[in-house]
Amino acid sequence: MTDEDAEAEPADGQLFELTRDKVLLVALLVVGIAGSGLVRRFLGELGYNDLGAIVFVLGYGGMIFAIWYGWIRPMDITGPN
Template identity: 55%
Template sequence: MTDAGAAADDGGGNTWLTRSGLLLAVVLLVGVAGTGIVRRQLGLLGYNQVGRLVFLLGYGGTILIVWYGWLRPLDISGPSDEDVTYGDDEE
């Protein structure tokens, strides 16, 4: 891998479209739009119930993949008790 590819991977570069961002966009596109298109085509062919199942599994799978890959690793906790200061401690 080249240095330019490594800079794009860690988000430290000046580009807004990283490999992780591109993968997220593809997962969302396939998971939402792709399963919606497949569901519609199955409905047109007379397999409406199968189409609903495909859409539910695809959409639900997309939610789980996005949560596991991008949301779960985020540290969204607040400050710990040691980091919190109340008022002026200099006496």
């Protein structure tokens, strides 16, 4: 095993380590996509189709914003100097 291979692998050998950030990201995705979709369908069946569409757009858009704000924005994405 070379030094480059050792740096690529986690120290304890677990590739898919469950961390708080990963659990939060999965929960945010589930609520943002499935949760807002279920609420949209429920409101549509009750006759509030327009309100359901607004809830879905706000839920999905809020999820996108939260992922951008929490994970993507803090990244330092720069090229080589």
